[in-house]
Amino acid sequence: LAKTTQPISMDSYEGQEVNITCSHNNIATNDYITWYQQFPSQGPRFIIQGYKTKVTNEVASLFIPADRKSSTLSLPRVSLSDTAVYYCLVVYNTNAGKSTFGDGTTLTVKP
C-alpha cells in the first residue's frame, strides 16, 4: 500500500502561489492521487484528483511527474481563508477502502 509523506507545515503570504508536495513511492498502476482541504472541526473537502501529468480546476492545479511517485498541489494567489490542513490521498482503484490519509500539511497564510 502506498504510504504518503507530506511536510508537516508551510507558511505563506496572501497573494503568493503555494506548492505542497506529497511523495507516494509505492503507488500502483491503477491508483489515483487526490487532495483534500480541512478546516478545524469540519470534514475534509475534496479539492482535486489526478492520474498523471497535470490537472487544473477552478481552485487548484495538480502536477504529477511521469514516474507518479510524487505529486504537487498548487494553490494560486492564496488568501487568509486558505489557511487549513491539506491531505494527499492515494486512492486504490480496486479497493478504495484501503486508502490511508497521512497527517497532512498545515498551511498558514499570513497577511
Next chain:
Amino acid sequence: DGGITQSPKYLFRKEGQNVTLSCEQNLNHDAMYWYRQDPGQGLRLIYYSQIVNDFQKGDIAEGYSVSREKKESFPLTVTSAQKNPTAFYLCASSFQSDGYTFGSGTRLTVV
C-alpha cells in the same frame, strides 16, 4: 441538496456505555467509510463498506462496530471495549474512484 449527514454533532458518553453515531447519505454512493481524528492528527480508518450488507475493518476497528443494512445508512457504534473513544468522528461516502464526500463530523467526549 445531495449530501452526507452526521448526527449528533456533539455526543457525551459515560464510562462503560455504548453509543451509536448516525451517518446518512442521499448521494446514491455505494461506498461508505468511518474515520477517527484525534487533535492535531490525520484521519484513521475504522471501518468501510463497499456494498450493502458487507463491511471491512480498517486500521483501528477494535472497540467499534458497524452495520450496512441500507445503502443510505452506515451507523457506527462505539462500544465499551473502546478504551479511549474521545475523538472527532467523520463519515464519508464515494462512488467508484471519485473523491470522497465527508460529513460534518461528530465530536464524542467521555465524561
